[in-house]
Amino acid sequence: MEVRKEDQRDPDEKVVEIEIERLRDFKNHPFKVQADSQMKELQESIKKYGILNPLIVRPRPEGFYEIISGHRRKYAAQQLKYTKVPVIIRYMIEEDAIISMVDANLQRERISPSEKAFAYKMKYDVLKRKAGRRKCSQVDYLTGKKSVEVISEECGDSPKQVQRYLKLTKLIPELLEKVDDETMGFTIAVELASLTEKNQKTVLDAMESTLGTPNLSQAIRIKKLQEDGNFSQEKIEELLSEIKQKDIDRVVFKNEQLYRYFPSYYTAEQMKREILTLLKINMTFE
Structure with missing residues (x-):
């Protein structure tokens, strides 16, 4: 079995077993743990071989251990009625823990746009705080790089794409869910993220009323309505009622x-x- 980057450890680190009830998910953990086909495969693997890669945790003053890496392994073990799991205990401050948690989970095979967006946001906020303490700016004076550039280099997306993901975190949950289930395009969602929360809800109401989803051109025009002060549900519904050729040929299942x-x-x-x-x-x- 392949050993992931976050599971590589110092030979001197010890693996110990800890009761599952003493483990807690990372605060504001942006990655979902789902009972999907991959989880079933993980459970089958654990049934046969046990948990080969220990969870990475850090101790908390309250007496429990916070999971840095291994949320899916913990869930699978719980479903299999495990009472203890192997872990490596690492001592780290909050900011380092956030970066380690994000970097570890970004290596998952499947990551939804919302998961990546909020993961990038958590890492961005940490990098910005660190840079701000050093020089009161978003640029790290040690590297001369902006936070989005650091994330870009470490995570593989271009700086502009990182910025787009950060913008997605401004979407209301209902619209963000449509990006995750791919009923609304990523670029379209980025445009709608510029709207106020109130106007986003108006767009959502218009979408439900017309059973339509804006294309990129319509999303840009919707944003322009807000900029010009002409925003209304009636105008949005009028836009969404336009016939789009690709929708004529689309296959839809309920x-x-x-x-x-x-x-x-x-x-x-x-x-x-x-x-x-x-x-x-x-x-x-x-």
């Missing part, structure tokens, strides 16, 4: 149709991923 074949706890995004995976598998045998 969730009720799909739940006949998937567990009730699956999200729309999970069902879509499972369907695409099955189609890919089917193509390999043709």
Whole structure:
């Protein structure tokens, strides 16, 4: 089994077993732990081989241990009725713990846009605080790099893309969920994130009223309505009622149709991923 970067450890570090009840998820942990097909695979692996990679935790003054890396392993172990799990205890301050937690979880195979957005935001805020303490700016005087540039180099997205992800954190949850389940495009969501919270809710109401989703051109025009002071639900509905050619040819399934074949706890995004995976598998045998 491949050892991930965050699980590589100093040979002198000791692995100990700790009761699951003494473990706590990281505060404001942005990554979801889902009961999907990957979780089932992880549970099967743990059944056969046990937990090969210890969880990384840090002690807290309250007497529990906060998980830095291993939230999915902890969940899988709980489902298998484990009472203890192997861990490595590391002592680190809050800021270092946040960066370690983010970097560890960004290596997951599947990360939703909202997870990456809030992970980048947590890391960005830490880097900005560190730079601010040094020189009262967002630039680290030791490296001469802005926080978004540091994240870009360490995480693989361009600085502009990092900024787009940071902007996504300004979306209301209902619109952000549409980005995660891919019923609304990423770039479109970035444009709508410029709207006030009140206006975002108005857009959401208009989308539900018209059963439409703005394309990029419409999203830009919606943002312009706010800038010009002409924003209203009536105008948004008028925009969304425009016929888009790609919507004419789009294949749509209702969730009720799909739940006949998937567990009730699956999200729309999970069902879509499972369907695409099955189609890919089917193509390999043709």
